[in-house]
Amino acid sequence: MFPIRILTTIEEMEQVEDLQRLVWPGSDAEILPGHILLTFAHHGGLVLGAYDGLKLVGLLVGFPGLYQLPDGPQPKHCSHELGVHPDYQNSGIGFALKRAQWQMLRQQGLSLATWTYDPLLSRNAHLNIARLGAVCNTYLPNYYGEMRDGLNSGLESDRFQVDWWLNTRRVSRRLGRRPRPGLGFDHYASADTPALYRVTHSPGAFPRPPEHFSAPQDSLVLAEIPSDFPKLKRGDFPLARAWRSFSRLVFSECFAQGYLVTDFIYESDPTPRSYYILAHGESTLSDL
Numbered sequence: 001m002f003p004i005r006i007l008t009t010i011e012e013m014e015q016v017e018d019l020q021r022l023v024w025p026g027s028d029a030e031i032l033p034g035h036i037l038l039t040f041a042h043h044g045g046l047v048l049g050a051y052d053g054l055k056l057v058g059l060l061v062g063f064p065g066l067y068q069l070p071d072g073p074q075p076k077h078c079s080h081e082l083g084v085h086p087d088y089q090n091s092g093i094g095f096a097l098k099r100a101q102w103q104m105l106r107q108q109g110l111s112l113a114t115w116t117y118d119p120l121l122s123r124n125a126h127l128n129i130a131r132l133g134a135v136c137n138t139y140l141p142n143y144y145g146e147m148r149d150g151l152n153s154g155l156e157s158d159r160f161q162v163d164w165w166l167n168t169r170r171v172s173r174r175l176g177r178r179p180r181p182g183l184g185f186d187h188y189a190s191a192d193t194p195a196l197y198r199v200t201h202s203p204g205a206f207p208r209p210p211e212h213f214s215a216p217q218d219s220l221v222l223a224e225i226p227s228d229f230p231k232l233k234r235g236d237f238p239l240a241r242a243w244r245s246f247s248r249l250v251f252s253e254c255f256a257q258g259y260l261v262t263d264f265i266y267e268s269d270p271t272p273r274s275y276y277i278l279a280h281g282e283s284t285l286s287d288l
């Protein structure tokens with residue numbers, strides 16, 4: 001529907017520069033310049049574009065990297081940017097770009113790609129964890145310091161670093177020809193998966209985190225986040241800060257105890273609700 005192309009020329013990189021300005025408006029300091037993109041594209045990285053006719057409407061940028069194993073460093077792909085033109089979001093372009101990236105990285109013989117995203121963004125969590133099958137046990141507080149673009153300014157830039165194990169059954173079942181249907185709240189409820197804390201939902205108000213939470217005891221737990229954090233941030237900035245502090249505490253503590261984010265539930269009816277699934281040890285419903 002929106003063909004995906006491998007981009008290699010400086011003219012194409014200039015289109016990518018322009019699209020970045022639309023997706024992350026406000027500060028040119030956060031824009032990757034064409035000469036860097038071209039260098040990635042010509043030296044083992046990937047710059048992919050999704051097109052509507054001649055118009056670039058989606059971009060994906062990554063470069064080669066390393067991760068450490070006990071017997072030494074191993075190659076991986078570091079995926080750095082995924083962005084879709086604001087008029088084309090939620091049309092499947094983000095997923096299609098990641099799927100093309102998956103196919104190309106496997107051809108490069110790689111087994112791991114990593115990237116970061118803001119764990120309070122429900123749409124990004126749904127795409128990265130539920131649709132693509134990435135997992136996470138790394139919390140990076142204020143990782144990029146103060147960011148100046150319109151999507152990120154004002155809040156500390158906490159990030160999940162996700163691991164995308166390219167050759168696993170988990171990932172190929174989600175990206176193969178007949179993808180497995182996602183699990184919903186009912187699947188986890190019928191497995192008696194407890195919520196780690198209670199979020200306050202009042203009519204006409206943004207969801208509020210509790211003051212405290214207790215360390216998890218169960219092998220599988222649900223951790224709720226707001227379904228529309230960008231709107232919450234625009235409407236009640238102190239509450240957005242409270243969510244940042246609370247979720248930092250929750251995920252740092254859970255990861256320190258050995259939990260792994262393995263799935264994400266987003267249900268839009270009757271009122272939108274979003275939950276991470278955290279699993280300890282082998283306990284996961286994600287292979288159902």
Ligand SMILES: CC(C)(COP(=O)(O)OP(=O)(O)OC[C@H]1O[C@@H](n2cnc3c(N)ncnc32)[C@H](O)[C@@H]1OP(=O)(O)O)[C@@H](O)C(=O)NCCC(=O)NCCS
Nearest residue numbers: 081082083084089090091092093094095122123126227266
């Ligand atoms: C995040 C982004 C790359 C996703 O690309 P996209 O083309 O809009 O995403 P897709 O259409 O492939 O997938 C979006 C999915 O999220 C779902 N979704 C929409 N709103 C949601 C929400 N509030 N919570 C959870 N899921 C949501 C959509 O229903 C869709 O689900 P489906 O694939 O099961 O149908 C794009 O929206 C974007 O550019 N956002 C701004 C920049 C950004 O955050 N970039 C990523 C970090 S660098």
